[in-house]
Amino acid sequence: MTDVLTFGEAMVALRADQLIRMGGALRMSVAGAEANVAIGLARLGHRARWVGCTGDDEFGALVQRTLRAEGVDVSRAAVSDGATGLVVFEPRISDLTRVSYYRAGSAGSRLGRCHVAPAMAEGARIVHVTGVTAALGAEPLGAVRMAVEAAAQGATVSLDVNHRAKLWSREAAAAVLRPLVRHVALLVASDDELALAAPPGARSEADRIEALLEGGVREVVVKRGAEGAEVFDSSGSTARPAVAVTVKDTIGAGDAFVAGYLSGHLDGLPVASRLERAVTTGAFAVASTGDWEGLPGRHELDLLKAEPGSAIR
DSSP, X not given: OEEEEEEOOOEEEEEESSOGGGOOOEEEEEEOHHHHHHHHHHXXXXXXXXXXXXXXXXXXXXXXXXXXXXXXBOTTOEEESSXXXXXXXXXXXXXXXXXXXXXXXXXXXGOOHHHHHHHHHTOEEEEEEEHHHHTSOHHHHHHHHHHHHHHTTTSEEEEEOOOOTTTOXXXXXXXXXXXXXXXXXXXXXXXTTHHHHSOTTOOSHHHHHHHHHHTTOSEEEEEOGGXXXXXXXXXXXXXXXXXXXXXXXXXXXXXXXXXXXXXXXXTTOXXXXXXHHHHHHHHHHHTSSSSSTTOOOGGGTTGGGSOTTOOOO
């Protein structure tokens, strides 16, 4: 049995060193919310499995090779029709990044129940899904629905709302995500995403959190960006400020946070310690370039406590 099973679209990421229209170099890597979480968990020593479809092309080979090299189980990943999707990150001003997707009709959007069901049958302690996969089309949404319903019979279901405005509207996201929540034990959302998961009658943040807990969610994890994060459960709330670091790249910070939180959950840590690990892994992400490249191994979790400018000898 794997520790965490997750599934979705992983793409090739192209990172520009200046405005695209100005030319310049593009650095190639791999990105995707669920893949980022899987890599983060693998680096922390957990058994993470990623299921998805890549194209029968060199980009697809790069995706699967990268995940495999990072210790992620891709034994149930498939090669499908369509090209592997691309995502382009373009620096605009300061630390503001413009993101462009080239994923319409991609192999990743062919992901369906037939790809996820065999991995579900092999078991997982946690099944982690995101709103990104649910937004990719009817087949990926069907896979999400099947997984959360099946996992609720034994595994812990984790949902990261992870709303992407370029994929679907807030109204469309809410219509899909709200019915899923009754199967969810761990709900992760930024403070402006809570409304997409909570019942429509809940107007304030407090009302939304109360409604989610009354609806069966065990832990509501609210990401507050530079202000840190807070967890709400039946015993009350636990907050943790963000770890102060020099920001290099905010892309992937939410996925890193989720990886840290799920890692703490797998290790049986109390909520405060899970949250501490989550803000720590999130800080590693923003203090380095790339979605997952700077994420820590378990032995590196204390690195951010070192004096600035010090050397590791």
